Amino acid sequence: MSERIGAVPATYMGEGSGPRAWLLTTDHKRVAWLYLVALTVFFFLGGAMAVLIRVELATPAGDLVSDDAYDRLFSIHGIIMVWFFLVPSIPATLGNFLLPLMIGARDLAFPRLNLASWYVFIFGSGFTLYSVIAGGVDTGWTFYTPFSTMFSNSYVSAAAFGVFIVGFSTIMTGINFIVTVHKLRAPGLTWFRLPIFVWTMYATALVMVLATPVLAASLILIVLERVFGIGVFDPGLGGDPLLFQHLFWFYSHPAVYIMILPGMGVVSEILPCFSRRPLFGYTAVALSSMAIAIFGFLVWGHHMFVSGQSAYAGLVFSFLSYCVAIPSAIKVFNWSLTLRKGEITFETSMLYALGFLGLFTFGGLAGLFLAALAVDVHVHDTYFVVAHFHYIMVGGMVTAFMAGIHFWWPKITGRMYSETWGRIAAIVTFLGFNLTFFPQYVLGFLGMPRRYHAYPPEFAFWHILSSAGAVVLALGYLMPLFYLGWSLFRGPRAPDNPWRATGLEWKTTSPPPPHNFDETPVVDGPPYRYPLAEDGA
Amino acid sequence: MSFGIPFAPEQASSLAPGVDHLFYALLAFTFALGIFLSALVIGYSVKYRAGSPADRSGERSRSAPLEIAWTTATLVVAFAIFAWGAVLFMGREHPPADAIEIAGLGKQWMWQFRHPGGQREIDELHVPVGRAVVVSLASQDVIHSFFVPAFRVKQDAVPGRTTHVWFTATEPGRFHLFCAEYCGTEHSGMVGWVVAMQPEDYAAWLERQGSGDTLAQQGEKLFRALGCSGCHENSTAVRAPDLHGVYGRPVALANSQTVMADERYLRDSILQPAREVAAGYEPVMPSFDGLVDEGELQMLLSYLKSLSPKEASP
Numbered sequence: 001m002s003e004r005i006g007a008v009p010a011t012y013m014g015e016g017s018g019p020r021a022w023l024l025t026t027d028h029k030r031v032a033w034l035y036l037v038a039l040t041v042f043f044f045l046g047g048a049m050a051v052l053i054r055v056e057l058a059t060p061a062g063d064l065v066s067d068d069a070y071d072r073l074f075s076i077h078g079i080i081m082v083w084f085f086l087v088p089s090i091p092a093t094l095g096n097f098l099l100p101l102m103i104g105a106r107d108l109a110f111p112r113l114n115l116a117s118w119y120v121f122i123f124g125s126g127f128t129l130y131s132v133i134a135g136g137v138d139t140g141w142t143f144y145t146p147f148s149t150m151f152s153n154s155y156v157s158a159a160a161f162g163v164f165i166v167g168f169s170t171i172m173t174g175i176n177f178i179v180t181v182h183k184l185r186a187p188g189l190t191w192f193r194l195p196i197f198v199w200t201m202y203a204t205a206l207v208m209v210l211a212t213p214v215l216a217a218s219l220i221l222i223v224l225e226r227v228f229g230i231g232v233f234d235p236g237l238g239g240d241p242l243l244f245q246h247l248f249w250f251y252s253h254p255a256v257y258i259m260i261l262p263g264m265g266v267v268s269e270i271l272p273c274f275s276r277r278p279l280f281g282y283t284a285v286a287l288s289s290m291a292i293a294i295f296g297f298l299v300w301g302h303h304m305f306v307s308g309q310s311a312y313a314g315l316v317f318s319f320l321s322y323c324v325a326i327p328s329a330i331k332v333f334n335w336s337l338t339l340r341k342g343e344i345t346f347e348t349s350m351l352y353a354l355g356f357l358g359l360f361t362f363g364g365l366a367g368l369f370l371a372a373l374a375v376d377v378h379v380h381d382t383y384f385v386v387a388h389f390h391y392i393m394v395g396g397m398v399t400a401f402m403a404g405i406h407f408w409w410p411k412i413t414g415r416m417y418s419e420t421w422g423r424i425a426a427i428v429t430f431l432g433f434n435l436t437f438f439p440q441y442v443l444g445f446l447g448m449p450r451r452y453h454a455y456p457p458e459f460a461f462w463h464i465l466s467s468a469g470a471v472v473l474a475l476g477y478l479m480p481l482f483y484l485g486w487s488l489f490r491g492p493r494a495p496d497n498p499w500r501a502t503g504l505e506w507k508t509t510s511p512p513p514p515h516n517f518d519e520t521p522v523v524d525g526p527p528y529r530y531p532l533a534e535d536g537a
Numbered sequence: 538m539s540f541g542i543p544f545a546p547e548q549a550s551s552l553a554p555g556v557d558h559l560f561y562a563l564l565a566f567t568f569a570l571g572i573f574l575s576a577l578v579i580g581y582s583v584k585y586r587a588g589s590p591a592d593r594s595g596e597r598s599r600s601a602p603l604e605i606a607w608t609t610a611t612l613v614v615a616f617a618i619f620a621w622g623a624v625l626f627m628g629r630e631h632p633p634a635d636a637i638e639i640a641g642l643g644k645q646w647m648w649q650f651r652h653p654g655g656q657r658e659i660d661e662l663h664v665p666v667g668r669a670v671v672v673s674l675a676s677q678d679v680i681h682s683f684f685v686p687a688f689r690v691k692q693d694a695v696p697g698r699t700t701h702v703w704f705t706a707t708e709p710g711r712f713h714l715f716c717a718e719y720c721g722t723e724h725s726g727m728v729g730w731v732v733a734m735q736p737e738d739y740a741a742w743l744e745r746q747g748s749g750d751t752l753a754q755q756g757e758k759l760f761r762a763l764g765c766s767g768c769h770e771n772s773t774a775v776r777a778p779d780l781h782g783v784y785g786r787p788v789a790l791a792n793s794q795t796v797m798a799d800e801r802y803l804r805d806s807i808l809q810p811a812r813e814v815a816a817g818y819e820p821v822m823p824s825f826d827g828l829v830d831e832g833e834l835q836m837l838l839s840y841l842k843s844l845s846p847k848e849a850s851p
Binding site for chain 1 (some may be wrong): 546556570591603612618626627629682725
């Protein structure tokens, strides 16, 4: 590995301590840490609410919390998980940390903008948290009108305004990533030599920049109608409630891809590494990320098949939804084929990545049911939808996030963690997840509607399974908090490249120096050149 | 059903078997593909685990024929599923001509239904087996959604417009009616029953509910009480158009456009009369926005529709 002259090499972690050195840093690696801490807090906050929801639903009667409290629980669970965890999750933490390292740059294109985005994020999310403490919000994360504008008695304006502010942080990150990928690639690092993680960060950033302003506009219109009575969505004021749904899903469907593309990027790094094989069909995987980013903008109406939208619009949106399924399917096939003829080992991050592959596939296949018009009429707004998007968002994205955190943990912290505990957590998470969410597919088919505080007793069997699963899943997510926390301070020192991985980030020290590379690296070939010469293959 | 654990909803409408065929076909395809991929990944994981004796010669990291093949196969399967779902879905647009039309109204947090004979019920909907029923849906406040799992039908009730859902019950029984669109505090309490009855039982049930005015007659009374008849009756139709036979026909507008006089047009003309004024009339009609509620609008629409011969309805 790299030669170390003198005593301990300088790392970004040793570059001054204390609040000022962290809170006023412009180092992308430290900003990634700021995000990681904030997002971890939000993840467990949102998760705690999910556990409360599942405990309530363990019995058919609504007997643990009141109707209003239940509505506030699922609303803030959704708002926190979507905007304060999933959207920034991988981009703002792993993306922030790795994007410059992977392309051989010293930092992102706009380091101050990067820090500013974190402050905007904290301010906006704090604003929304205030609305929760002040009395909560009960509109669901979807803010459907005219309920949100004219009928809800909760703190809708504050919550929506907080999300509006957080949107700017998303846009800042997006702009930063786009410019960085265009302008700061190392010599020789052409587009088709980029790791897939960089491709997905780029595709995600494009969607962030193009879609988030629409969300901002729709949230501001909600505040205007609610506070000033300007009629936009409420028919009583001459507005159209479906207009809001069009605006909202024009953002929120692409946002689904903001939430899953980065996960696809992470597993595209991990599967080749632990298979000791190049990624199968690199070009197809890279281009399918872009296809997803583009087609993702054309399918929003599939959330509205029974909303009163024209049936002919429904036809078009259903057709386009099947088109967007194809690049995802292509990726799954390519990931699976990557394992062929490899020398596969099952480190923690590989187990998470394989878990992602299974859960994402079964979540994606459920999408075929939902895009089929006549079937969607039945399962729309039922637990089938809840199961589908949790398979993608939690089974897919959160699992990929865990895979990525474990994969790059030695690089980020310079420490190793316990593989045994890591593998146990990965397996517990996988089992707990399926126990929680598979029963929800059955519930949805049976006709159990979403957002129900109480339900008829014939649904109880599947709800009890789901609630039991939630406890297991919570355990699976709590475990890493402990063994990674231990590793951060007590773990054995990590070598520069513990997984024998390709990629520029592994060419520098663990943890990297503040300026990332002592010399600007030069790239002379494609990514994923596994097996390495030193593998002896 | 096994051990009392439900795995599938009841099938109680003419639509349910068709939807279920597609659902089970998708389920079979999903499991076939899912199990194939799982077997592939698990098989590779075992066969090519590090240090295994498996032959690794002939490895490759791309294969254009394979990639073209699976892309094409995915396209074909996806479009076939699309077509199947689309054909079933378009049936929603065309209720049978002899369908019974029932007015459904959602409000926080109850369902109200009115039968053509004027019978009114709350959180229950009685329908005959074997006869198509169209429920025209309106909402008094926020968006609700009419969902009967056993019938495989769902339709949002959106304030400010009329939507429709139709079904033909095939089995007598009591079936869950849910509100499927989150509507506030007691959303999960906005539930009821659809009671499907043999036609003779349905007739007897209607009889028992008492024979007051029909829905159209209630609308006619309202039409007079609100003073609409002052301008719109035959004898006085100078300031305003006569409304006989208007529903379901094209109307020439003062701005020289033509619109179909459907429920949307009639409803807008009552609430926002200045928007689409019929050609040849001054825009003198006052708005009834705030003066009539959604239930009264449904009565008025029922009356106006009764002024047009049935075969003229769109």
